[in-house]
Amino acid sequence: MKRQELDDLVRLRRARDRMDRDYAEPLDVTALAQVALMSPGHFSRSFRAAYGETPYSYLMTRRIERAKALLRRGDLTVTEVCFAVGCTSLGSFSSRFTELVGQTPSAYRARSHDDAGGIPACIVKIHTRPVRNGDAGSASRS
Incomplete structure (x- = not known):
């Protein structure tokens, strides 16, 4: 696995941890993408590829x-x-x-x-x- 892919996974995990911790907060893809330091589109595609479901579904x-x-x-x-x-x-x-x-x-x-x-x-x-x-x-x- 390339260094960039590992870095992306770390950032995706940070966003997923935020969802786990702050599930009751008004979270949307744009806010979560900011946590992961990604564009909303890239974040959504990467999250689905890594976890098998969309950020909203998770x-x-x-x-x-x-x-x-x-x-x-x-x-x-x-x-x-x-x-x-x-x-x-x-x-x-x-x-x-x-x-x-x-x-x-x-x-x-x-x-x-x-x-x-x-x-x-x-x-x-x-x-x-x-x-x-x-x-x-x-x-x-x-």
């Missing part, structure tokens, strides 16, 4: 992952969760949640989550991570 997966954790707690409404994870449209949030999880946010919140009570949070996170329908395994693991 960010929404992080948001839905966090939304699932908040919904399992049960002390917030679906609307409150939507805004807490950085989404600005309840309709878009619900559509993406349903696409990734296989059920609506309300149905997910209403169901029992006691089966994970004695399992360490790091293991629960792995097994409840949203999976896009086109990804390996093709169905949600939750």
